[in-house]
Amino acid sequence: MNNKRVLVATGGGDCPGLNAVIRAIVLRAAREKNWEVVGSINAFDGVLKEPNEIVVLDEKKVGGIHIRGGTIIGTTNKGGPFAWPIKNSDGTWGSADRSDEMLRRLQYMGVDAVINIGGDGSQQISKQLYEKGLNIIGVPKTIDNDLSATDFTFGFQTAVQEATMAVDKLVTTAASHNRVLVLEVMGRYAGWIALHSAVAGGAHVCLIPEIPYDINKVVDRIYGRFEKGKGFAIVVIAEGAKPIDGEMSFEQSNETGYANVRLGGVATKLIHELKNAGLDTDMRETVLGHLQRGGTPIAYDRVLATQFGVKAFEMVLNKEFGQMVAYRHPNIVSVSFDEAISHYNFVNPDSDLVKTARGVGICMGD
Secondary structure, eight states: OOOEEEEEEOOOOTTTTTTHHHHHHHHHHHTTTTTTEEETTTTTTHHHSSSSSSOOTTTTTTTTTTGSSTTTOOOOOOOTTSEEEETTTOOEEEEEOOOOHHHHHHHHHHOOOOEEEHHHHHHHHHHHHHHHHHEEEEEETTTTTBBTTOOOTTHHHHHHHHHHHHHHHHHHHHHTTOOEEEEEOOOTTHHHHHHHHHHTTTTTTEEEETSOOHHHHHEEEEEEEETOOOEEEEEEEETOOTTTTOOOOOOOSSSSOOOOOOOHHHHHHHHHEEEEOOOSSSSEEOGGGGGGTHHHHHHHHHHHHHHHHHHHHHHTTOOTTEEEEEEEETTTEEEEHHHHSSSOOOOOOHHHHHHHHHHHBBBBBO
């Protein structure tokens, strides 16, 4: 019986549940006897580096890792096989397409299939590699929950839990000091984390990218809290939120190979806007930052990640290449890469959850 080899890579931002996926792939592969699982360190960088950085992933290696955050094979959101950073002779940086070279290296290594775990950018790379002939399966990964082909992505619920715990803790401080406390959470262009944590934590204002806010409406809601003798207010704002006729708060990154803009600073900006609009209460901002994406995944994400890992390897067995694992309640299914990356998963302003938020008195800024 010929031994076969599957290579696993984790790309993009780290996410609670990545290790549970890796573990599930290895444990499912072990049941087939003739499959070996290897991991590429830091996404596909491990394949392209000289010497390469590839590790064998066996049952001993993955024992107990499902409770750990991050990824034991590392990750990166810079560069990639189609945009490998290279330094020019004049000291500036450019990029090179090394995808053909990577395919040759994988063939030389005896890799029969690849499982690429990552978000929208990673699955775009998966699609391009599949179109070049690589046997590749995608597994969706993002705390932002911004992939429309799957009901949920693992890591999202853990991020919401961390954000909700932050809201809970801010309530006691805000009430003690009669303050307005503004919590900035991640999510990039989608407001899922902000919306879920605002509803779960009982915030008074929730500002998300999909609903540009009127600063005067926000001021009115906060004043209403103080007029009723409550004496404090909690605002949850997504990092991609923006005012009506305004722009998101971001800066261009100067990191080599990093293509995304760096969002952030919106909480501080909002406080300035509130002051300029006449709000004279004591205000402070808290930026939750990477605390949302680190640490132990909650049970929900461990279960979903394990389901994804088992499904991904079974798709390899069935040669369902060019597909991504997806959760369509209550089933774990597969979808094409085209479908996987065709639409960004924005919050629908008319959705039931937004209506629920409004129904309990949360101001959405409009």
